Every structure is written in C-alpha cells, then in structure tokens.
Amino acid sequence: xxxxxxxxxxxxxxxxxxxxxxxxxxxxxxxxxxxxxxxxxxxxxxxxxxxxxxxxxxxxxxxxxxxxxxxxxxxxxxxxxxxxxxxxxxxxxxxxxxxxxxxxxxxxxxxxxxxxxxxxxxxxxxxxxxxxxxxxxxxxxxxxxxxxxxxxxxxxxxxxxxxxxxxxxxxxxxxxxxxxxxxxxxxxxxxxxxxxxxxxxxxxxxxxxxxxxxxxxxxxxxxxxxxxxxxxxxxxxxxxxxxxxxxxxxxxxxxxxxxxxxxxxxxxxxxxxxxxxxxxxxxxxxxxxxxxxxxxxxxxxxxxxxxxxxxxxxxxxxxxxxxxxxxxxxxxxxxxxxxxxxxxxxxxxxxxxxxxxxxxxxxxxxxxxxxxxxxxxxxxxxxxxxxxxxxxxxxxxxxxxxxxxxxxxxxxxxxxxxxxxxxxxxxxxxxxxxxxxxxxxxxxxxxxxxxxxxxxxxxxxxxxxxxxxxxxxxxxxxxxxxxxxxxxxxxxxxxxxxxxxxxxxxxxx
Numbered sequence: 278x279x280x281x282x283x284x285x286x287x288x289x290x291x292x293x294x295x296x297x298x299x300x301x302x303x304x305x306x307x308x309x310x311x312x313x314x315x316x317x318x319x320x321x322x323x324x325x326x327x328x329x330x331x332x333x334x335x336x337x338x339x340x341x342x343x344x345x346x347x348x349x350x351x352x353x354x355x356x357x358x359x360x361x362x363x364x365x366x367x368x369x370x371x372x373x374x375x376x377x378x379x380x381x382x383x384x385x386x387x388x389x390x391x392x393x394x395x396x397x398x399x400x401x402x403x404x405x406x407x408x409x410x411x412x413x414x415x416x417x418x419x420x421x422x423x424x425x426x427x428x429x430x431x432x433x434x435x436x437x438x439x440x441x442x443x444x445x446x447x448x449x450x451x452x453x454x455x456x457x458x459x460x461x462x463x464x465x466x467x468x469x470x471x472x473x474x475x476x477x478x479x480x481x482x483x484x485x486x487x488x489x490x491x492x493x494x495x496x497x498x499x500x501x502x503x504x505x506x507x508x509x510x511x512x513x514x515x516x517x518x519x520x521x522x523x524x525x526x527x528x529x530x531x532x533x534x535x536x537x538x539x540x541x542x543x544x545x546x547x548x549x550x551x552x553x554x555x556x557x558x559x560x561x562x563x564x565x566x567x568x569x570x571x572x573x574x575x576x577x578x579x580x581x582x583x584x585x586x587x588x589x590x591x592x593x594x595x596x597x598x599x600x601x602x603x604x605x606x607x608x609x610x611x612x613x614x615x616x617x618x619x620x621x622x623x624x625x626x627x628x629x630x631x632x633x634x635x636x637x638x639x640x641x642x643x644x645x646x647x648x649x650x651x652x653x654x655x656x657x658x659x660x661x662x663x664x665x666x667x668x669x670x671x672x673x674x675x676x677x678x679x680x681x682x683x684x685x686x687x688x689x690x691x692x693x694x695x696x697x698x699x700x701x702x703x704x705x706x707x708x709x710x711x712x713x714x715x716x717x718x719x720x721x722x723x724x725x726x727x728x729x730x731x732x733x734x735x736x737x738x739x740x741x742x743x744x745x746x747x748x749x750x751x752x753x754x755x756x757x758x759x760x761x762x763x764x765x766x767x768x769x770x771x772x773x774x775x776x777x778x779x780x781x782x783x784x785x786x
Contacts, residue, residue, distance in 0.1 A: 281344070283308045283461055284329070284360070284430050289338030290485075291324050298324040300485035302338070304463075306430060311452060311462045313472045313493065316482035317505050317561075317760065319725060322465050323365065325482070326432050329463075330362040331355040342429075356382070359429030363436055365563065367415035371408035375418065378407060384422045392421035397447045413440050413541065420448065424455075431455060432463040435563055437471065441541045449475060467561040468742070469498050469764055483507055502760055531587060531719040532573070532604070532688050538581030539568040544743040546582070550688070550719045555710050557734035557754070558723040561763050565743035566723050570692050573721070574606035575599035586688075605686035607677050609693035678709065688719045696725065707733045727756045741765045 282305045289302040299321045306312045314322050327333040329340065331349040340347050342358050349355045355362075369378045379389060393401050396417045407415065416436065423431060433452070437445040452462050452475055464476055472479065473493060481489045481504040489504040491497055530549035537546040543565040550556050560566040571577030573584065575593035583590050586602050593599045596606070678694065691710070695703040710720050710733050722734060730737045730751070737754040739747040739762040747762040758768065 280307070282306055282341075283343060284463075285341040286325070286329065287339050287341075289325060289328055289340070290336045291321075291328060291333060292336045297485050299328070299335075301487065302482060302485065303487040304329075304480050305490075306461050306463060307477075308429075308461055309456055309459045310478065311456050311464055311476045313476040313479035314463055314465045314482070315472070315479050315501060315505070317727075319484075320482040320505070321485040322482055323434055324485075326362055326364070326434050326463070326465065329355070330360050330432060332362075332364075356426060356428070360432065361423040361426055361428035361430075362432035362434065363416070363419045363423050365435045367407075367412070367419050369407040369415055369418065372406065374404050374406050375401065375410075376403040379403075379422060382422060382426075384425050388425035388427070389421050392424045392451070393418065395447065395451060396421055397444050413444055416440060417444060417448075420451070424451065428460065430461045430463065432465075434465045435467070436464075437466065437468070467564070467764060469501075469766060481505060498764075498766055502757065502764070502766075506756055506760060529588075530585070532721070533585035533588070534569075534573075534582070535585065536582040537569070537572060537579055537584070539565070539572060539577060539579050539743075542568045542743055543572075543579075546740070546743070546745050548738055548745060548748065550721055552719055553714050553717050554736070555714050555720040555722055555734045557730040557737045558721060558740065559727065559730060559737050559754075559759050559763055560723070560740040564740050564763075566692075566740055568743075569740070570606065570690055570721075570723065573599065573604060573690055575604075576606075600686070603687040604690065605680075605688070606690045607692065607694050609696045675705070678706070686718075688721070689713065691720060691722045693723055693725050695729065703729075727759045730754045730759060739763055 284304070284306040286302060286304040289299055289304075290297065291299040302321060302325050304312075304314070304325065314325070316322050324333060328335045328338075329349070331351045331354050334350070340349060342360070347354075347358055349358065349360070352362075369375070370381070373381075379386065390401070393399075398414055398417050398421075401418075410418070417440075420433070420436060431452075433448075437448055440448065449471065452464065455462055456475075462475075464472070466472060473495075476493045479491050479493060479497075479501060480487055481491070481501060483505055484507075488507065489500075491500055491504075529552060531552045531554075532550040534549075535547050537543055546565070546569060548556070558566055558569070568577055572579050572593075575596040575598050578594070584593070585591065586604070591598075591602055593602070599606070678689075678691075695706055707729070710722065713720060714735075722729075724730065731754055734754070735751055737747075737749045737751070737759060738745055739749070739759065741763060742765065746765060747768070749758060749762070761768065
C-alpha cells in the first residue's frame, strides 16, 4: 500500500441556509485501503459522501483525486474521476426495468452479471421492473452496478443495513477482494463488528467536523465513542425544575409489543409501555425504528408477533384502526401530518370529523372550544393561522401534537418530534410530554438527539440491527451509554455509581 493518498478532502463545508450540515470535514484515503467513515446521527457522513460523488455541491473546501484538485459537479463526473457511491436508498428508477437502469449509467452488462452472481442473486431477470424487486436485492443490484464500472474508490453508505445475513456476508467478501486488488473503499456502517473485520483506519465526524483519524485495532471502540461524543458539558435535566421523568412509571401496560417481526428489518422485538410512561426509543439510522412505529401506527403490517392494547391483542389494517384503538402518530416530517393550505383550527379538528358516523351538523361550538384549549395549552402562535404552512416549523409541530391532545388519544407515538425546531419550542414539547404522562397518557418517543432521553423519558429502549439490545433506566441513559448500546456494544464492565447504588447489568429483556 503506497503512502500517497488516492483521495483527499480538505475543509469541506455544506450549508443549507443557516443550517450547517458540514462545517470542516477532512478525509484522506490510501490506495487499497478500506477506510471507515464514522459518526453519530447527523454528524455529516452522508452529506460528505454525496459531495465526494457529485450529488451535492459543497459550500467550501477542496477535493483532490490522485493529487489533482477536482470540482465534481455531478455523479457522472465523479464516475469518470473514479468515484462511485452506493447510497442508503437504492438509486434504480422504480418504473424502469433493470436493463434500462443499467443503460442510464452506461454499465457494462457482463461484469454486472458476474458481480450479481457473486453477491448471491443468480438468475436475475433484466426485464423485471425495479419497483417489483425486493429492497435487499435492489441494494445488491446497486452495488453490482457500481462494481461493474471498476471504480478506484467505492463509497458504501450503510450498505449492509437492510440486508439479511447471507447477503451481508457476501458484500463484505466483495469489499475484501476490492481491497486486495488495490481499489479503495470508504465504508460507512453502524456495526463495529464490520468495521473491525474490514477496515484499516477510521475517520470520525462530529457536528459536521472531522475530529480524529484512528487505526482499527483491538479495543479501539472506546476511543471512537469518545471522539463521537466529544467533551460533553453536563446537561441540566428538566427533572431539576420539577417536571422531569419518574424512575419507575406506575400502572399496568397500556401498550404491549411481543416478538414483533417485519421482514429482515425488525426481528423479535418485545417491550411494554406503561400508563403514565414516556419511553424513549434510541437507534441509529435504519435499525428498524421506522418499521416499529409504522406497525404501531397501522401503516405497516407485521410479518410476525403481536401488539396488545390494554392486554387485548389488536391487528391494524389501516392507520384508522390504530386511531380507534387510541394510538396516535406524530411524524418527524410535519408535511406528512398537516394540510398545509388549511387553517390551524381545521388541522387540529380533523379527528372530530373522522369520528362522525352519520351525516348531520357538527357541534362547532364544542369543536372550537376544544381546539382553542389545545392551542392555549401548547402556546401555538396563530397569527398566520389561515394556512398552517405559514407557521414556523416549531408551531407546525405543535399543531400535529395538539390534534391528538385535543382528541384525547391515550397513546402517542412521537417520531423525532423536535427535529429542526428551536430550543424554546423543544422545551415546551418536553414539558407537554411530561404533563401528558402525569395525566395517564403513554408516550413512545423516538429521538435522534440522545440528550433528550434524560430530559423527557422514563426509560430508553435501544434498537440495533432490528432487535432490542438494551433497556436502560433513565439514571443510566446518558449519551455515552446510549451511544455504546446503539452501536451494539455491551455496557461498560465496571459498575455505574449512582446515589441509589445501582449496579451495572444487562438491561435487555
């Protein structure tokens, strides 16, 4: 392996308005090296990969390939320069067949067929439409298409996340062969076992900046976790202000999940959600949290296991079935939940209309009083209430929550509800979650911001590889412990000292 890097990125930054997706990223990859790119959710890994392969234009920085500076304006230019990426989502056009997709990228057919067979998909029908092909196979086809171009640098973004074990192992074998043949691979994975098995070095990003480069060797996981987290200033908890989480929620289980399965994405997931509990769900990207919330919200049918509400088994064929069972879903993407051109009142009042069984006049006075109470409770700014789309992002999110507060749903599924909103509004949402819990509501709260767990939740349920790998009480659920669990690492061997004298131990059921 030579000492001259084949790829160098320096000072790479990307801003979307006032939001910095990357601030100062640097990367150096040697020929024949498998180089891990690591960082917590939102660290900027995927943005850097998209910049390197021309899918996104950088705001600043330089990229050198074989010592020469390149301005990569498109994926086609990146391919000509020897850089090809396989992204988290398949890039085949759904309405075209496989052959047409290959022609779009000038992919040579015979090498493609060879790699497809090596990756474990024999007898591929090139006339099959992409949308009719299972996701795992689509990802393999994406990789085979990239390999057939014979890139100098192959960039794999969570390539194995959606694959069953047999296909994932074949992918790792192909990566090893690429390295032995002198080609370089940039490998993004949340699985330390894959990083250790494949990679020579790792570059770690935190908050859009490169914070370290390490050699992959036994015991390096601790150092990588430290780099991901940085020097954390101890956060003051809402509990200190008298509105924090309780250690042990009282009451029977409102919601039960038993041995839940969704294809290869979710595997044997079990837990209970008590009345009056806010349970946090923690997972890195693509670990099954989307499927879990989809099943509970009625938008995804499970392939195994069962869901119980108040001890009775339920089956949801449609989100309306979940709503009738008292389960409401608040998505992270507000556009999924809101009628942008309608008013605040109409958006909040939607569940009232859905409950009408017969034609007739709506009790407008009762509806208006209920809506106004919800608006006041969540402190929604209604100056632009003629159209919800005119509200700020934080107020839009409040409207999505207010809808279910007004309808008195007993279980609320919140999927990253504070994403992209200001600190003040976040605090209001935290307070509301605790208030709802104190009134006997149950909240399942997925967050991509780990510090939120100790601000609002009673427990943390950690999912990795589609399984529950740990359940931590709030006292133990600091960012370091959650990061370790989210990457599939065991809890630290030493006991964790707390005022209650709690000892370290396995938390998963």
